Every structure is written in C-alpha cells, then in structure tokens.
Amino acid sequence: MEGILHKWTNYISGWQPRWFVLEGGTLSYYDSQEDAWKGCKGSIKVSVCEIQVHSTDSTRVDLTIPGEQYFYLRAINAAERQKWLVALGTAKACLTDNRTKREKELQENTEALKTKMSELRLYCDLLLQQVNKIKESDELGNLAETGLDTGDMVKSTCTTFLKTLEECMQIATRTFNTDIFSDINLDDDNGIPTQEFLDSCYAIVPVLDKLGSTVFAPVKMDFVGNIKKIHQKLLSDSDNFPTLQSIVLHEVEREVAHVRNSATEALLWLRRGLKFLMEFLSEVNEGQTDVPRALNNSYGKTLRRYHGWVVRGVFALALRAAPSYAGFTAALVTKEGDELKSSFSSGIHRDLDVYLPAMGKQLAILDALYEEYNLESDEVV
Numbered sequence: 001m002e003g004i005l006h007k008w009t010n011y012i013s014g015w016q017p018r019w020f021v022l023e024g025g026t027l028s029y030y031d032s033q034e035d036a037w038k039g040c041k042g043s044i045k046v047s048v049c050e051i052q053v054h055s056t057d058s059t060r061v062d063l064t065i066p067g068e069q070y071f072y073l074r075a076i077n078a079a080e081r082q083k084w085l086v087a088l089g090t091a092k093a094c095l096t097d098n099r100t101k102r103e104k105e106l107q108e109n110t111e112a113l114k115t116k117m118s119e120l121r122l123y124c125d126l127l128l129q130q131v132n133k134i135k136e137s138d139e140l141g142n143l144a145e146t147g148l149d150t151g152d153m154v155k156s157t158c159t160t161f162l163k164t165l166e167e168c169m170q171i172a173t174r175t176f177n178t179d180i181f182s183d184i185n186l187d188d189d190n191g192i193p194t195q196e197f198l199d200s201c202y203a204i205v206p207v208l209d210k211l212g213s214t215v216f217a218p219v220k221m222d223f224v225g226n227i228k229k230i231h232q233k234l235l236s237d238s239d240n241f242p243t244l245q246s247i248v249l250h251e252v253e254r255e256v257a258h259v260r261n262s263a264t265e266a267l268l269w270l271r272r273g274l275k276f277l278m279e280f281l282s283e284v285n286e287g288q289t290d291v292p293r294a295l296n297n298s299y300g301k302t303l304r305r306y307h308g309w310v311v312r313g314v315f316a317l318a319l320r321a322a323p324s325y326a327g328f329t330a331a332l333v334t335k336e337g338d339e340l341k342s343s344f345s346s347g348i349h350r351d352l353d354v355y356l357p358a359m360g361k362q363l364a365i366l367d368a369l370y371e372e373y374n375l376e377s378d379e380v381v
C-alpha cells in the first residue's frame with residue numbers, strides 16, 4: 001500500500017505531508033511521490049513496532065519501537081486511516097513471529113510427533129490383523145499352509161513399527177530434553193549467544209506450567225515477558241545482536257539502557273530471577289528436600305531486597321503453593337513415572353552438577369557487564 005500520510009516532524013514545522021510506502025513489512029517514507037527516486041527519508045519495520053490509534057483523533061496512528069523510534073502519523077481522513085490500519089495490521093500479523101526458536105521447534109516437533117504416532121497406530125492395527133490371521137489359521141489347523149508368508153509379513157511390520165517408534169523417541173528426546181544453560185557456547189570474548197540464552201530460559205517455563213498453581217502465573221508472566229522483550233530486540237536487528245552483550249552495549253551507547261522496558265532492564269530482571277533459581281537449585285543439590293525452606297532461603301538471598309511489601313506478599317502466596325519435594329521432582333521429568341525410578345535422584349544431582357556451574361558462569365559474566373556500565377539499580381518494585 002502507498003499514499004500520503006501527514007507525519008509529525010517537530011514543533012516548528014508540525015505535521016508535514018509525506019509519501020508512504022508499505023512493502024515487505026517495512027513502512028518507508030519519501031518527501032513526495034515525485035521525489036521517491038531520491039531515496040527514502042526513513043523507515044520502520046512493522047513487525048517490531050507497536051501500532052496505536054489516538055483516543056480522540058480518528059485520523060491518527062502512531063508507530064513506535066519503545067525507546068528507539070517513533071512515527072506519529074495522520075491519514076487524510078478516518079476511512080483512509082482504516083485502510084492503513086488494515087495494511088499495517090496484516091503486515092505485522094504476517095511478519096511478526098514473536099515465538100522464540102524453542103517455541104517454533106516445539107510446534108514443529110509436536111506436528112512431526114503426531115504424524116509418527118498416526119503411522120504407529122497404522123502399523124499397530126496391521127500387526128493385530130496379521131496376528132489374528134495367524135491365530136485363526138492355528139485354530140483351523142492350517143497354520144502350516146499360511147504360516148510362512150504371514151510370519152514374514154508380521155516380521156516386516158514389526159521392523160517398520162520399531163523403526164517408527166525409534167524415530168518417535170528421537171523427536172521426543174530432541175523436543176523435551178534440552179540441556180539448558182550447559183550447552184550454551186560462549187564466544188572468544190565470553191559473549192553469551194542471545195538466542196541460545198533465551199532458549200535456555202524458555203526451557204524453564206514448562207516446569208512452572210507443570211507445577212500448575214495459578215499462584216505461579218504472575219511469576220511466569222514476568223519471566224516470559226522479559227524473555228520476549230529481549231527477543232523483540234533480537235528480532236529488530238538480529239545481525240547486530242548476536243550476544244547479550246551486544247544488545248546491552250547498543251542500548252548503553254544510545255542512552256536507553258535505563259529506559260523502562262528496554263532489553264537491558266528486561267535482562268536485569270531475568271538475571272535476578274535466574275539467580276534466585278540458581279540459589280534454589282543449589283540448595284536442592286546440596287540435599288535440601290524442604291522445598292518451601294529452600295525457596296525462602298533463596299528468595300532472602302536474591303530477590304527480596306528488590307521487592308516492596310506487595311510483591312513480597314505475592315512471594316508469600318507462591319510459597320504457600322510450593323510443591324513438596326516429590327511434586328517438584330515430578331515436574332522436572334519429561335516422562336511420567338520417571339521420578340519413581342531408582343536412578344532418578346542421582347540423575348538430578350548429576351544434571352545439576354553440570355547445569356549450575358554453567359548457569360553461574362553466565363550470570364557472573366552478566367554481573368560484571370552490569371557493574372562495568374553501572375546498570376544495576378536498587379529500585380524497589
């Protein structure tokens with residue numbers, strides 16, 4: 001779509017007509033249609049911006065990337081604005097893929113699993129038919145005649161069934177067993193890869209889901225909200241934000257690191273949440289089986305100092321809904337009943353022995369970064 005929109009320039013020139021072109025998910029503007037050949041004066045990627053309509057002005061639409069970029073626009077009339085809104089909304093819906101890499105993989109793998117499972121069902125039905133045929137023949141006493149062929153068929157169906165089952169297991173393992181944090185490869189400068197870090201954080205969420213209580217909903221919302229804020233930043237220019245450090249430094253240079261809802265702020269809170277989790281898991285690894293006690297201790301060492309009485313109240317509620325040790329470990333398994341196996345407990349400690357140091361190293365790198373650029377804050381929420 002293209003056409004004239006009035007763009008807010010500044011307090012001297014006010015609203016100025018400009019020629020706007022929405023193409024390939026980017027809204028670009030030119031001085032005028034005639035001057036388009038001179039090149040665009042500016043552009044904004046629709047997938048990463050917020051689209052807002054004005055509460056009283058029916059011609060106005062604002063596009064903003066918080067703390068970064070804004071286009072305040074007015075259409076010629078309300079009907080024209082409506083057309084732009086539809087076009088912008090469509091561009092955003094088509095191009096915005098807010099899902100993290102992990103979410104995408106989960107969806108793809110779930111689809112693949114469904115297909116494999118229907119194949120399994122088919123082979124299972126086939127096997128049953130073939131086995132029934134053997135049984136019937138046996139009952140009629142003519143097994144010797146049909147036995148060889150039917151036996152070969154059963155063998156071949158069994159082989160295919162087992163092969164498909166094996167494929168199913170591979171997809172399931174790849175989907176649900178992420179070696180969170182420990183498989184993040186730091187670059188030579190200790191750069192923490194943005195996408196891998198976010199994937200590792202995201203892998204924690206299903207555990208919160210499994211714990212089930214609605215009391216954990218605000219915790220999940222906050223945690224996922226911060227992952228998404230950083231992910232949005234990554235999406236806005238993925239080539240330039242390969243590591244968490246590159247994102248923070250970019251915001252420091254632009255003096256937006258302290259701005260509300262910046263990626264730096266989101267990472268600050270994500271880090272605090274992860275420190276809390278690390279303390280908690282360390283207690284568990286040291287043998288603490290009283291989950292509320294471990295949570296309370298970890299909270300006291302990490303998050304409590306940043307929380308006012310309201311959020312402390314939320315924590316107190318979460319504490320009351322805390323699972324037992326058995327409930328907690330059951331939420332960690334990918335296959336129901338695995339927590340009852342004798343090797344389960346040693347497995348948890350073995351995993352935590354790898355997971356906790358890896359997580360600690362990355363948090364220490366981030367601590368140093370925040371210290372160096374004075375990004376810490378004592379603000380109590």
Ligand SMILES: CCCCCCCCCCCCC/C=C/[C@@H](O)[C@H](CO[C@@H]1O[C@H](CO)[C@@H](O)[C@H](O)[C@H]1O)NC(=O)CCCCCCCCCCCCCCCCC
Pocket residue numbers: 204207208211216218219222223225226260261265266269270272273274276277295303306311314315318322323328381
């Ligand atoms: C096993 C049970 C786990 C229970 C965990 C209870 C933790 C309770 C924490 C207290 C409630 C927090 C609710 C939200 C508080 C927010 O107000 C606060 C501030 O938010 C920030 O505000 C900024 C503006 O001021 C904003 O811009 C920023 O984006 C926003 O974040 N947020 C926090 O204090 C952060 C709390 C993070 C808590 C994360 C806990 C993660 C725990 C996961 C447990 C999973 C279990 C084990 C998984 C094992 C995996 C190997």
